[in-house]
Each structure stands twice: as C-alpha cells, then as structure tokens.
Amino acid sequence: MKKKVVVGLSGGVDSSVSAYLLQQQGYEVIGLFMKNWHDDSVTISDECPWLDDSNDAMMVADKLGIPFQTVDLSEQYKERIVDYMFNEYERGRTPNPDVLCNREIKFDVFMKIALSLGADYVATGHYCRKGEIEKEGETIYQLLSGKDNNKDQSYFLCQLTQEQLSKTLFPIGELQKSEVRKIASEQNLVTADKKDSQGLCFIGKVRLPDFLQQKLQPKEGKIIEIEAEKDLYSSETPKFSNKQEELDFLARKYEYAAEDGKVVGKHQGAHYFTKGQRKGLAVGGTPEPLFVIDTDVIDNVIYTGQGKNHPGIYRKGLFINKDEVHWVRKDLAINNDDTLRVKARIRYRQPLQDATLHQTEAGMYVIFDDPQASITEGQFVAWYEGEELLGSGVIS
Template identity: 75%
Template sequence: MKRVVVGLSGGVDSSVAAYLLQQQGYEVIGLFMKNWHDDSVTISNECPWLEDSNDAMLVAEKLGIPFQVVDLSKEYQDRIVDYMFKEYELGRTPNPDVLCNREIKFDVFMKIALSLGADYVATGHYCRRGITQDTNGNEVYQLKAGVDNNKDQSYFLCQLSQEQLSKALFPIGELTKPEVREIAKELDLVTADKKDSQGLCFIGKVRLPEFLQQKLQPKEGVIVQVPNTFDGYTRKIPVFENKLEELAFHSQKYTYSVANGKIVGKHQGAHYFTKGQRKGLAVGGTQEPLFVIETDVNENVIYAGEGKNHPGLYRKVLFVSNEELHWIREDLALEIGDSMEVLARIRYRQPLEKATLYQVPNGMYVEFENPQSAIQEGQFVAWHLEDELLGSGVIA
C-alpha cells in the first residue's frame, strides 16, 4: 500500500479527496495545516481555523484515518504574509494563493509528509495530473485543468515544479463540484454542505486595509480622475523596425502626473489599492463607477478612470523577466527568438484568451489577441495548450 498524506482543510473538497484515495487502496493520513493565528483582521467567523480543524478531525474520524494538526504559521508568515506586505508596499499586486501552493502546501507541508513516510501528498484542488513523455522518451508530469470548467483551479498551481508534481495527487480533478458534494452527503460527512472558503489561502476573508495596516502605515494622498481623452491613449504609433520593437512599445504602461486629470478625492495610502479596483475609492458624482487605472506609491497618488471600458485599464502586451519565468513543462520552454501560440489568463476565473509567447534575451513577451483589463505587476500570467498548463510568470 502506498501512503498518502492529505491536506485536510476542513472543507468538502479535501474530505472527499481523502475518501476517494481510501477507495483506491492507499493508506491515508490526514494533516491539517494551521497557518494563521491573528483573528483581529478576519471578517466575522468566515474562516476560523479552530472550526476548520475540528471539521477536518471529524472527517478523519468518520473515515477512520489518522489525523494531526501541524503548525506552519511561522513559515506562512515568513514566506507568504511578508511577501504580501512587500509587494503592496512596492505598488504591486501579489497572489498569495499561488505562492502558498508553491511554498507551503507543496514545499514545507510536502517535506513533513515525506518525513512521515508518505509516497504522495494530495489536496482537494480541481485539477488533474497527467504523465507523458518528452522527445527523448523521459517521463514528464503534466498539470491539467479540472474537468469542472466552473471550478478549474490549475491556475493556483501554476508555479509547481516537475519534482513537486511527481509527488502530488488531485483525486477530485475528474469530478464536478455537485458530484463532490453528493459523495460527501452519501457518506454523511460534516463538511457536505459547508460553504466554500473565500479570501486568502488559510486566512479567510480579511479586511485588506486593516490587514496591511499592521505593517504599512496610512498616508493621505489624492485621487486623480484621468479623462478618456488623455493624450497617451491617442499617441501616434511609430513604424517599427521589427516585432521586438513593437512588443516593447505596447508593453509599456501609461505614465500619468497629477496635471493629467482633476483631483476628485483623498485616500489613506496608494499601497492599499490595486489596478482595476472599484471598491474603496468612495468618490461619488460620476455617471459610471471609478476604477483604479494606476497607483503611484512613490508620490502616493491614485489615478482613476470612469467606467470599466476606460482606455487606461487596457493593454495587449505584458512582459515577464527571465528570473520570474517558470515552465512546468521544461521540455517545451522556448529558446530565444522562438514563439508559441497559447491560451493564457492573468487571473483566476478569467476565461482563457488567445495569446502568443515571444522569448527574447531578457525574458518573454505575452501578446494577447484582445486587450486585457487591469494587467497588474506582481500578478501571475499562466499559459496553456488545450487543457494543459505549461508555465507561468510574474508580470513585470
């Protein structure tokens, strides 16, 4: 019997994952990761770890599997929370869930599991692992989308390596959410009707400004509304010598100054806001809501545009530096000068969009067929061929 450690989160997905592995003949151990202590910034009782660990324990009892709580809060603080603070301080938008999978679940947690003699680590993610061969006939692991299009979570695992995938199992990847709930109901599991957790990986729903204020001090600044007629949006497009020049031109974001618009309000810190954000600006008197189109953390200015079709929100090309480029399928990584047609997305739940990758000496351009809203530095872009996620990178 192969031994599998399941990350039991106290939710329905990981509960059913543990049951399915049992049915497949694995020896299953349940571990709950305790990663967060501070309830002062979580909203109501959205994700209290105590209740979750209790539910996880009840599921383990019901399934008759060993169960233990492991405290990873120090590692979570060092690798995830501190990273979030740093990114917001720099005016970037972090994705803690992607990092959490790479750094906590499939690194710190996986090492604990392997030390318990586990052959694999399993989670309740809606995605699938495939095995194929490269051109030399070597075994290669694939990360594939979950069968349930509505729940596919492969994006959150876009930073995993071949080594991590080789030890990972995703038992519910072939199922839809309603099927998972049905199995849990038949087994009379305490998690069968439990709502899906929302918000930050392991922390739950947080009041982001209050969460960030633990480290980042409030600092009053102005909100500047930039009109649709801003010169930058109608700039003359030069004649390009080559594709590289064209990509470099279109990947540049717009630069604004306070003189480019009118001051319409105040804020408590540009580092609390991200591009594309609508809530929290608290500015009235416009026909359509205002959206953040840029934040300047150095000058502490927020630039906003009216309506979700404001030209300041859209770009077609983004860049990923070589240091931030990650191929799950290393055998398919592009050489300098190569290009590849893919489907890509820049955030979870966004439909996949047609795009082309261009590898250049210092990194890679991703050119979308259609302009994308709120391309934000710090976020992850992930690219697919059909249902397989090939790689990802941090937007520069």
C-alpha cells in the same frame, strides 16, 4: 505494501472527499491540517476561522477512521507569504497569495513534512488533473485543468515543478463540484454542505486594508481622474525599427503625472488599492463609476478613469522578468527569439485568451490578440495548450 498518501485536510468538502476517494482506491491515508495563522485581529472572525476548520477536518478523519494531526506552519507562512505580500504591496504590486501559498507552503514545506512521515504522495482537494507522458525514455508530468470548467483551479498551481507534480495526487480533478458534494453527503461527512471558504489561503476572510495596516501605515493622498480623451491614449501606432521596440510598445504601461488629470478625492494609502478596483474609492457624483487605472506608491497617488471601458484599463501585452518565467513543462520552454502561440489568463477564472509568447534575452513578452483589462503587476499570467498548463510568470 499499500502506498501512503498524506491529504491536506483543510476542513472543506473538497479535501474531505479527496481523502475518502483515496481510501476507496486502496491507499493508506493520513490527514494533516495546516495551521498557518495566529493573528485573529485582522480576520473577520465568524468567517471560517482556523479553529472551526481544524475541528471539521478532525471530524472527517475520525469518520473515515484515518490518523489525523495538525501541523503549525505559521512561522513559515509569515516568512514566505505574509512578508512577501507586505513587500509586494509596498512596491505597488498586487501579489497572488493563493498561487504563492501552493508553491511555498502546500507543495514545499507541507510536502516535505509529508514525505518525512514516509508518504509516497501528497494529495489536495484542487480541481485539476495530473497526466503522465513518456518522452525520450523519461516520465513527464502534465498539469491539466479540472473537468469542472467552473471550478478549474489549475491556475493556482501554475508555479509547480515536475518534482512536485511527481509526488502529487488530485483525487477530485475528474469530478464536478455537485458530484463532490453528493459523495460527501452520501458518506455523512460533516463538511458536505459547508460553504467554500473565501479569502486568503488558509487564513479565511481578511479585511485586506486592516491586514496591510499592520505594516503599511495609512497616508493620505490624492485621487486623480484622467479623462478618456487624453492624448496619451491616441491610437496611432508608431513605426518600429525592430521587433523589440514593438514588443516594448505593446507591453508598456501608461505613465501618468498629477497634472494629467483633476483631483476628485482623497485616499488613505495608494498601496491599499489595485488596478481595476472600483470599491473603496468613496468618490461620488460622476456619470459613470470610477475605476483605478494605476497607483503610484512613491508619490502616493491613485489614478482613476470613468467606466469600465476607459482606455487606461486596457493593454495588449505584458512582460515577465527572466528570473520570473516558470515552465511546468521545461521540455517545451522556448529559446531566445522564439515565439509560441498559446491560450493565456491573467487571473483565476478568466476565460482563456489567445496570445503569443515572445522569449527575449531580458525575459518574456506575452502579447494578446485582444487588449486585456487591468493587467496587474505582481499577479501571475499562466499559459496553456489545450487543457494543459505549460507555464507561468509574474507580471512585471
């Protein structure tokens, strides 16, 4: 019996080539397109609306001679991704919809639909690889980075579980993007030269403020500039009486008050801004551009600093609440008071950074060897050993 694989055909080149490769490997392949969005008022409509994508996906399926259908997941998407995003922005955090979309939609709702169709596996066009090892008589699945360093997408899958990995295939993980495009054009697939889609997972490009304004009303507030020479950045490291105090110090956020700086402009809502942001502030006349160093959604204030080397942008560590620590490799999870040396990243495509994990009763501290720019609450930190992603967590 041929093994059956359902491929999430997104209408892009990566998933198209994934379907072709699986077919070549002798699998019985079914193409499924996920429709996740109904509201066109916030999408920049000429940028990859879902209709064009579903047509492209259908044409690829037709060319490969595989069954194809569309599943409408917009209800689950709204509930699990959109509502979550609004909620996070309202709390002054910046969520990562792509990581969530993989955890909640592609590898959960979508996977369940695929398995109900009798599939043995689900496949996606992600640039990452799956490894298998035997340990104490048990098969353990590894999430490995893609061979194309420039396109590696393991970070977006940092919340996957052993169960989900056991049922997943990543057909293009060993390939470079250029090889994927070459295969697509050799097979005359309509997606061969299609630009990679940007923007929210499955929605296409969205004007984030427009999107957020549906739920979060604009509200005028102050933009305050904090000088780099402020006392609160003094580099004196205090004496610590225990390890916990030191970890708290290294992972702490700077706390700002309006009187710490001067008002340099106005904004339409602190929840529309994120740390490290430079565009959209509309404040001119400073020797160096202003960057957001913090947002206060309660008092509706944005704190900014001049230049990308402003001390308010950098921190040595971060904290993850106990219930938001996730191990892909549960067998390697560390216990309270244990530490682990890892490589970590706090955003997609950031080069891996040397860091140490410290597990405590309350949660996990990730302390970096070098200070990191714009550690942002609500985003994910993922940690690796070599090419393998071991776990991740939500920055608290």
